[in-house]
Amino acid sequence: xxxxxxxGGAIGLTKKQFRKAxxxxxxxxxxxxxxxxFYERVILSKMKIFRxxxxxxxxxxxxxxxxxxxxxHPNAIKYLRxxxxxxxxxxxxxxxxxxxxxxxVKSIQLI
Numbered sequence: 001x002x003x004x005x006x007x008g009g010a011i012g013l014t015k016k017q018f019r020k021a022x023x024x025x026x027x028x029x030x031x032x033x034x035x036x037x038f039y040e041r042v043i044l045s046k047m048k049i050f051r052x053x054x055x056x057x058x059x060x061x062x063x064x065x066x067x068x069x070x071x072x073h074p075n076a077i078k079y080l081r082x083x084x085x086x087x088x089x090x091x092x093x094x095x096x097x098x099x100x101x102x103x104x105v106k107s108i109q110l111i
Contacts, residue, residue, distance in 0.1 A: 007042070007049065008035030010059050021045045023097025027084055040088040041096070 013021075021041040028034040042049060051057070 007039035009061065010057075017042075017045075017047060019097060020047065022092055022095075023100065025084075025088075025092070025096055026100060027095070033085060036085055037088055037092075040085070041092045044089060044092055 021038065022045075024034055025037045025041075028037065039049075
């Protein structure tokens with residue numbers, strides 16, 4: 001990626017590293033900004049980011065549906081996203097993997 005603080009696309013972490021960063025935030029549904037939040041969580045957790053060269057670390061991004069709310073209200077969404085990111089330092093240990101709520105709908109054994 002062209003800038004040091006851009007973080008997203010394809011990343012690799014161990015379970016231990018993911019837990020140390022408290023996973024992803026649960027506050028960004030459809031907004032974007034979750035990759036920026038996760039970058040801050042990794043840095044605040046005192047982990048280092050290593051980037052491979054484009055020669056060995058290359059992938060193509062899949063097309064995806066854009067959020068129409070962002071298109072219709074880009075400045076409001078950008079403002080709210082930046083406000084949330086501002087509070088990552090104060091909230092990343094209190095909100096994320098440790099507050100995730102889910103329901104197991106189905107389990108399939110593959111082998």
